[in-house]
Amino acid sequence: MKLMDEEMSSGHLERTTLPYKNSSDRFVLTNHAAENEPTCYRRQFASLYNVRLSAFTGSLTAAAEKKFKGKVPFSTLTDLKKEEKCYIIGVIVKQQKLRPSVLLELADEAGAQPQPVAGTRIALETDYLELEDDNQIVRLGGKINTDDFVTGVVVAVMGKELDNDTFEVEEIVYPPMATPAPSSPIQLQGDAFVLFVSGLSFTGKDGEDGNVLLSLLMMQRWLCGELATDREELEMISKISRIIVAGESIARSSEDREFSEKARYLTRKETSPSVECVRNVDQFLMHFAPLITIDLMPGLGDPTNHMLPQQPMHKCMFPKASKCAHMLNLVTNPYQAEIGGRTLLGTSGQNLSDMLRLCSERRTALDILESNLIWQHLCPNAPDTTDIFPFKFSDPFMITGTPPDIYFAGNQKQLEHRIMERPDGGKTLLLSVPSFKNTSTAAIVNLRTLEVFAQDFVVGEVE
Structure with a gap:
């Protein structure tokens, strides 16, 4: 003591x-x-999404083939066929009415139109998800919860496109995590x-x-x-x-x-x-x-x-x-x-x-x-x-x-x-x-x- x-x-x-x-x-x-470009801040952000999509596509494809055991074919959004089961890979886009928007803020300042008032959370029951690849975008429905995602997530989803142009999701595949090296105790x-x-x-x-x-x-x-x-x-x-x-x-x-x-x-x-x-x-x-x-x-x-x-x-x-x-x-x-x-x-x-x-x-x-x-x-x-x-x-x-x-x-x-x-x-x-x-x-x-x-x-x- x-x-x-x-x-x-x-x-x-x-x-x-x-x-x-x-x-x-x-x-x-x-x-x-x-x-070394003084104009780098003038870039558009589309290339960043493309980089993200390209980086995850390989691992997502391997994970999807393993999960579906090669029985479900891959399809791009452009090649989707109605009522044919397949899996697609893309970037999630979450459409929200109360999502912050620079254009709406500028319009509000100019008195052109009112900006919806958002509280701490801006999620609404009317929010919905879309999936976008390099060429096209499709609305998602089925077994996918809008509240579980934000814009920018890269996933593979398996299902089929319905007559109303909505892709009915049956399963979701995420990028697999890397396995830790055994030599790192x-x-x-x-x-x-x-x-x-x-x-x-x-x-x-x-x-x-x-x-x-x-x-x-x-x-x-x-x-x-x-x-x-x-x-x-x-x-x-x-x-x-x-x-x-x-x-x-x-x-x-x-x-x-x-x-x-x-x-x-x-x-x-x-x-x-x-x-x-x-x-x-x-x-x-x-x-x-x-x-x-x-x-x-x-x-x-x-x-x-x-x-x-x-x-x-x-x-x-x-x-x-x-x-x-x-x-x-x-x-x-x-x-x-x-x-x-x-x-x-x-x-x-x-x-x-x-x-x-x-x-x-x-x-x-x-x-x-x-x-x-x-x-x-x-x-x-x-x-x-x-x-x-x-x-x-x-x-x-x-x-x-x-x-x-x-x-x-x-x-x-x-x-x-x-x-x-x-x-x-x-x-x-x-x-x-x-x-x-x-x-x-x-x-x-x-x-x-x-x-x-x-x-x-x-x-x-x-x-």
Whole structure:
């Protein structure tokens, strides 16, 4: 007991370190991605869908032939014949009346026509699915649930075209998951943990940021072991090898727009709210980086490009924390890494939040995360309703290779998790990381067992 007290009072723990590899190269925008063309942002997105369709066609064909045992022929949409059973391959298009539309928004601004008011979810019973290939499109019916899909998913469907020009679906085939290599065992001798946090959402206003800063101070003291109640908790804290900050460290706000629209002479003695926000993030990183390795992902509102994949924030924004450069990793969003033999893949949550909006209340965050792995794509709804870089010859958001052991998304309403049993017999932890500003909750994952623990840092009111 005396030794525990000494360790706790010293504020220093000998922390577990694990083998680490950043595997996010495909999310880094290079000259090759832009093809050295200053006009790359003028591209149309049709080529991206074609790339996605071409990439999945081979594996879908093999999976369909295996499933139907060669008894059902393949057909293009152009060659469909009425009432003849076959399977077709294409990209799902989800037709929704309340789907966001730039044209409708412009018309609304001009007063030409009203824009339907959409709530948190925009799914309606009148929504329907279509399947599109390189040349044609057909409406889908039968045994296919509209609520289970978003635009951009590539599938094979077996059935027949009816006289009303609808393809009656009998079975659906998804791209098969890759089988993990047998030579990749988990290199963990015992328990080891990673702490996930997202949505610090600094506003630059002392009144609004105060609770977040106090909760982070409590987290810092807890990671130092000062708030541990017994030796078991202290030992667990010492085995937390790193923190993953899953985006939205800076709140999305219109304050900067108001600041920028003022006359210059009115703001010469003012500081932009975003400057104070970044300063608060720097303070947070400066206090945590000496204690534990941090992977900082960008998200909506953070100072980097808006379109996915978001590039790492520049170290010059964090002058104090950058002094601990070896403990601070500025990474992309999406982000993939190997930690202790486990593969982690995740986003700051833009893709998940948008896909939830396109589905009914029946679909939960974990349902969408599981669907992403089944679809083999992080955000098939891009570029339809999620902004992404206009890739022409590749689609980095496809999940090709070994399935991740942990698939996470940040900035959600609450902490949720479950284990997905994969067809290869493996398991993937699906993790919805809550907004820290709204919940003061961090998620702790045991890399050995994939167990999840919620750690609350709620600051009580001072009497």
